[in-house]
Amino acid sequence: MGIDLRNESVSPASPSESPSTLRVRVGCEIVMDVPAPVAIVTQVQPRIDGVLGFLREEAQLQPTARTSEYLDGFGNRCWRMLAPAGEFTLRYDAEVETSSEPDSVHVSARQIPVEDLPSETLVFTMPSRYVLSDLLGAAAWDLFGSTPQGWARVQAVCDWVYTNIQYRPVSTTPSTTSLDVYLQRYGVCHDFAHMGVTMCRALNIPARYVCGYLPDIGVTVDTPMDFHSWFEAYLDGQWYAFDARHNVPRIGRIPVGRGRDALDVAIVTQYGAGTMSRMTVWADQTSNPTQSVNAHDTSRA
Numbered sequence: 001m002g003i004d005l006r007n008e009s010v011s012p013a014s015p016s017e018s019p020s021t022l023r024v025r026v027g028c029e030i031v032m033d034v035p036a037p038v039a040i041v042t043q044v045q046p047r048i049d050g051v052l053g054f055l056r057e058e059a060q061l062q063p064t065a066r067t068s069e070y071l072d073g074f075g076n077r078c079w080r081m082l083a084p085a086g087e088f089t090l091r092y093d094a095e096v097e098t099s100s101e102p103d104s105v106h107v108s109a110r111q112i113p114v115e116d117l118p119s120e121t122l123v124f125t126m127p128s129r130y131v132l133s134d135l136l137g138a139a140a141w142d143l144f145g146s147t148p149q150g151w152a153r154v155q156a157v158c159d160w161v162y163t164n165i166q167y168r169p170v171s172t173t174p175s176t177t178s179l180d181v182y183l184q185r186y187g188v189c190h191d192f193a194h195m196g197v198t199m200c201r202a203l204n205i206p207a208r209y210v211c212g213y214l215p216d217i218g219v220t221v222d223t224p225m226d227f228h229s230w231f232e233a234y235l236d237g238q239w240y241a242f243d244a245r246h247n248v249p250r251i252g253r254i255p256v257g258r259g260r261d262a263l264d265v266a267i268v269t270q271y272g273a274g275t276m277s278r279m280t281v282w283a284d285q286t287s288n289p290t291q292s293v294n295a296h297d298t299s300r301a
Contacts, residue, residue, distance in 0.1 A: 005285065006235070008078060009224065011186055011294075013030065015246045020099060020100055021052055021098065021099060021100055021146065022097070022098060022099075022100040022217075022251075022252065023055065023095055023096070023097055023285065023286045024091075024095070024096055024098055024213070024215050024252055024254060024282045024283060024285055024286065025093070025094070025095045025282065025283070025284055025285075025286045026046065026094055026095075026096060026213040026215075026254055026282065027044075027091070027092045027093035027094055027281075027282055028043070028044050028091070028092055028227075028279060028280060028281045028282070029089065029090070029091040029092075029278075029279070029280045030044075030090050030091075030260055030267075030268065030276060030278070030279050031087065031088070031089045031277050031278040031279070032083065032087070032088045032089075032090075032091070032268075032270075032274050032275065032276050032277065033086075033087055033088075033274065033275045033277050034083050034084070034085055034086060034088050034093055034274045035085060035273050035274070036085050036272065036273065037082060037083065037084055037085055037272075038082075038270055038271060038273065038274050039080070039081075039082055039083075039270070039271040039272065040080070040081050040082075040083050040095075040265060040268060040270045040274075041078050041079070041080050041266075041269045042078070042079045042081075042090065042268050042269075043076055043077065043078055043079070043211075043256055043257045043265055043266065043267060044079065044090075044092045044256060044267060045057075045077040045079060045092060045094070045235070045256065046077075046094065046096055046212070046213070046254050046255065046287040047075060047076060047077060047212075047255050047256065047257070047258070048075075048077070048254055049075070050212065050254055050255035050256070051098050051254055052096075052097040052099065053095060053097040054095075054096055054115055055094075055095040055096060055097060055146065056093075056094060056095045057093075057094040057095075057188070058092070058093045058094065059090070059091065059092050059192070060089075060090070060091045060095075061088075061089070061090050061091075062088070062089040062091075063084055063086075063088070064177070065079065065082050065083055065084060065088075066082045066208075067079065067080060067081040067082075068080050068081075070186075074257070074258050074259045074264060074265075075115075075258070076148060076256070076257040076258065076264075076265060077256075078093075078257070079197050083270075083274070087277075088122040088274075094184045094293035095286060096232075096254060098252055098253075098254055099251075099252075099285050100101050100251065100252075101251070102249035102250060102251050103240075103241045103243070103249035103250055103253065104240055104241070104249075105136075105151075105249060106121070106235075106236070106240065107151045107152065107155075107235075107238065108150075108151065109150055109151040109235035109236040110149070110150040110235065110236050110292070111150045111153065111205055111235060112202050112206075112234070112235070112236070112237070114229075117206060117234070118188075121206040121234050123260065124206040124207055124208045124234065124260065125201050125204060125205075125206050126201065126260075127201070128261045128263070129177075129260075129261055129263050130176070130178060130194050130261040130262055130263065131177075131178055131194055131197050131198045131201060131209075131260065131261045132177050132178050132179040132198060132247075132264065133178075133197075133198045133199075133201035134201040134202075135179050136178065136179060136182060136198055136199070136202055137202040139182065139202075140198070140199045140202035141202070141203070142159075143160060143199070144157060144199065144203060145203075150235060150236070151235060151240075153203060154196075154200060154205060154233045154242055155199060155242075157196055157199040157203075157242075157244070158196060158242050158243070158244045158247050159247065161192055161195045161196055161199070161244035162192075162244055162245070162246075162247040164185060165181060165185055165186060165191070165195060165244075166185060166186040166187075166221060167185060167186070167187070167188065167189075167192070167245065168186045168187065168188070168194035169188060169223065170188070171186055171187060171188060171207065172186075172187050172188055173189055175278075176193050177194070178191070178194040178197070178198040179224060180196065181195055182198075188230055189226075189229045189230075189245045190211070190229040190262050192229070192243075192244040192245040193209055193210070193229040193230055193231045193244065193245070193262075194209065194261060194262070195244060196230075196231045196242060196244040197209055197231045197261065200232050200233050205232070205233055205234065205235070206233065206234035207231050207232065207233045207261055208231065208232050208239070208258050208259065209227070209229065209231055209258070209260065209261045209262060209264070209265065210229065210230050210231060210232055210241070210253075210255050210257070210265075211227055211229045211255075211256055211257045211262070211265045211267070212227065212228065212249060212253060212254050212255040212256040212257070213227065213228070213252075213253075213254040213256065213281070213283035214228040214230075214252065214253055214254070214283060214286055215248075215252040215283040216234075216253075216283075217251040217252045217253075217285055218250075218251055219220070219248075219250070223292060225278075225282060225283060226280050226281050227256070227281055228245075229245075229262070230242065230243040230244075230245070230253070231243075231244070232258070234260065241253060252283070252285070254283065265266075268280075
């Protein structure tokens with residue numbers, strides 16, 4: 001399913017009655033100060049393969065702008081626009097169906113030898129801009145070389161990152177790499193994901209970075225809602241979600257972007273000057289398409 005998000009509202013699917021699904025309202029509002037017209041690409045829409053269905057999907061731009069949509073090389077939905085000068089606001093709001101089950105846990109999932117991996121997974125075994133698995137290879141093997149291969153090894157990576165990297169909001173920059181995080185031992189959620197991906201790739205386990213919406217279903221949290229990052233590891237012929245930041249199975253992950261690292265799934269990519277002044281993100285379970293939602297303001301200084 002692909003839609004043209006030019007200030008339109010669509011209803012692409014009908015509600016399911018299955019007890020194994022739940023409805024989640026997701027979206028964001030991003031406000032930017034733009035000194036001159038600038039081309040922008042955003043990734044805020046759930047992936048087609050990241051949900052069971054779309055019940056409602058809406059987008060607005062203020063002021064209006066020329067837009068189009070495309071799928072990038074990783075299958076991520078990209079919203080392209082030309083923002084006019086001045087204050088520019090984009091808002092995305094949708095209700096989707098997703099599984100009510102927590103993340104899959106398959107402790108018997110085996111690690112596939114590199115020579116037997118599908119060719120399309122090999123790109124996720126290599127270093128990338130923020131994932132310096134080549135420079136951290138020796139550290140990875142020292143830490144995890146004696147752990148059992150497969151699920152246990154990936155879980156050992158998550159356990160180590162969760163225990164040894166301190167979560168500090170607004171503590172890293174867009175140039176921070178996994179090597180930086182390994183040395184300084186703190187970061188934000190995308191740094192935790194980068195560390196997990198780095199260690200897995202250094203151990204010859206395909207791993208990809210994921211950014212998306214994560215509702216607080218069945219948990220109590222003390223941090224404002226924001227886009228969340230986790231990673232997926234390829235074991236026993238399929239991709240499994242791992243979250244080194246929380247390190248427990250969660251309900252309701254809704255992927256927006258998958259890629260080699262955060263560079264491939266940037267929320268906003270701008271081709272010129274512009275400053276994000278405010279971003280509000282929401283992801284909450286709903287009982288019907290019109291139920292109100294508590295959005296959390298994550299204003300940027």
